[in-house]
Amino acid sequence: MSEINGSTPASVSPPPPFSPEHEELRETVRRFVEAEIAPNVMEWEDQKEFPRELYRRCGKLGFLGLKFPEEYGGQGGTHLHDAVWVEELSRRGASGGVAAGLNAHASIAMPPVFRFGNEWQRQRWVVPGIKGEKVGALGITEPGAGSDVAGLRTRAKRTEGGWVVNGSKTFITNGVIADFLVCAVKTTEEGGHGGISFLVIETDSPGYEVTSKLEKHGWHSSDTGEIAFTDVEVPEEHLLGEENEGFQLIMANFAWERLLMAIGAVGAMDRLIDLSISYAREREAFGRPIAGFQAIRHKIAEMATKAAASRTLTWDTLRRFEEGENVVREVSMAKLFTQRTLVEIADEAVQIHGGYGYMKEYEVERALRDARLGPIGGGTDEIMKEIIGKTYGL
Ligand SMILES: Cc1cc2nc3c(=O)[nH]c(=O)nc-3n(C[C@H](O)[C@H](O)[C@H](O)COP(=O)(O)OP(=O)(O)OC[C@H]3O[C@@H](n4cnc5c(N)ncnc54)[C@H](O)[C@@H]3O)c2cc1C
Structure with missing residues (x-):
């Protein structure tokens, strides 16, 4: 009860593998998303596109080149920097569509060009890609x-x-x-x-x-x-x-794409929990805030527990990925678990919002629709289970 009524946020960041430098980046991304993306998301969703200018803006701020070397116009960071960017995008209110559009370019299309491409290819596509002048798919x-x-x-x-x-x-x-x-x-x-x-x-x-x-x-x-x-x-x-x-190139790329999806989902879970807690504190029924009902508190407790489990699995996989371990099994587990869990959490968030949760003006409505792609895109749940099973020799 005291936690729900107190000021404890649903999201707490962060133990390793993140350092103070990553926390600074997290703060920068937060400010950017809250000021320049979140207020426009509804309009962009209605228009079924976001302005192309957003790529250039993100390029200018360095977000598209976080993990690429400085000699190519990047920030010289690692996958951890990209992870912070992706997590904060969804945690601070970018829609699934905005995150997908930016990251299909920066984190899915450009990495194979950089990793497997020669100097000419890097200059032709990665350098303008990092600036947001050319967009990849x-x-x-x-x-x-x-x-x-x-x-x-x-x-x-x-x-x-x-x-x-x-x-x-x-x-x-x-x-x-x-x-x-x-x-x-x-x-x-x-x-x-x-x-x-x-x-x-x-x-x-x-x-x-x-x-x-x-x-x-x-x-x-x-x-x-x-x-x-x-x-x-x-x-x-x-x-x-x-x-x-x-085929090997495709498989190499999948690991990062799937891990990114898990990271984005963890950020989205935090947001849904924060939104649900705020709503439960404000919305009154039977003369008191609905946060006072045990059923609602338990729902939020379950959502937070699932989010914590998702984060632990995802961050552990991220740390091991960053250290160069072969994490095919863990990436598949993180993708499988987080994508399905995000659908469940978004569904609970809608439920907590009652009829308003079904209305377009409430973010949880969109979040539930966005979440449904997770168990399909980047390799379906069924394929993740096949991969995991094979790693046990089955
Ligand atoms: C919004 C969106 C964005 C996307 N973006 C991209 C993109 O940028 N680039 C890109 O290349 N692709 C993209 N995809 C495609 C996505 O990766 C595929 O949809 C996904 O891999 C599943 O393929 P499929 O849709 O053909 O389903 P299918 O392969 O036809 O599967 C249909 C069903 O059968 C199941 N199934 C298939 N094979 C097996 C099996 N061996 N065992 C058990 N079950 C099985 C599946 O799990 C699923 O439930 C995107 C998809 C969507 C919806």
Whole structure:
């Protein structure tokens, strides 16, 4: 009772692996999100997009280049800096769509270009990407191949000096606005694990067409595109890493994408708990604040317990990831647990808000819709369980 009536916030930051420097960054991100993102989110959700200027603004403030070296215009940090950025974005009120749009670019599309790309490729896409002048997207999923990544069919055939690409992609975050698509293609007739490569395809290439901006349940402020390639010519120097070794690149990228999703979810849980506590203190029923009812207190207690468990698993995985451990099992567990848990917590937050929780003007309504993507995107719950099972030799 005293905790609910007192001033204890739901979120407490933070033990290792974060240092005072990370806490400074956390504070900077908090101020930025509260001043420049949160007040506009509702409008951007309605418009089904956020202004492109936001990339440039985030680039200017250094947020898009946190983990990239200074010689490329980055901040010279590590994944931990990125983790702070992602967690604070969702904890301070960015919608799932805003976070997805910014991070599909900075944390999902650019990292493989930096990690597997050569100097020319880094200069061409990462340097302007860090400034927010060029926007990237990652193109893996196809209409006929989602979970079964090795089954993708978009075909890149060798020509003199490069490739010609035919096929399609779907569900691509930033697919409509991107300047470059880091794209998985088949570079052998059979494709599969030993026949996939990564090509960076510039979206102004002839034959590259955005065929649809998809309507979604949540994540309204991010664009999700369907793309068709008709004889798109891609020069030799756009190949990332080695030909036919793209499957390994995809898998390497997934670990960070999934861990980021877990980190974002932990931030979103804190926010939902804070919102629920505030609401429960203010809303009166039967002549007193609903926080006074045991049922509500217990709901919040359960939400906070699930959030604490999520944070512990996620941060432990983050620490080990940062130390270079092989954390495939733990990343899959963190992704599985946090995404499903966030849906549960968002659902409880809506319940605590009663009829108002069902109304668009209340953030919890949007949060529940946004959360539902978590158990699907970046590898479904079922696929996470398959991966975890395999790590036990099953
Ligand atoms: C809003 C949004 C944004 C996205 N952004 C991107 C992006 O930027 N880039 C990108 O490449 N992709 C993106 N995706 C795609 C996303 O990664 C896929 O939707 C996801 O991997 C699942 O693939 P699928 O939708 O084809 O489902 P399917 O693979 O068709 O799965 C359908 C169902 O079958 C289950 N299933 C499939 N195989 C198995 C199995 N072996 N065992 C048990 N169950 C199984 C699945 O778990 C699921 O429940 C996005 C998706 C959405 C919705």
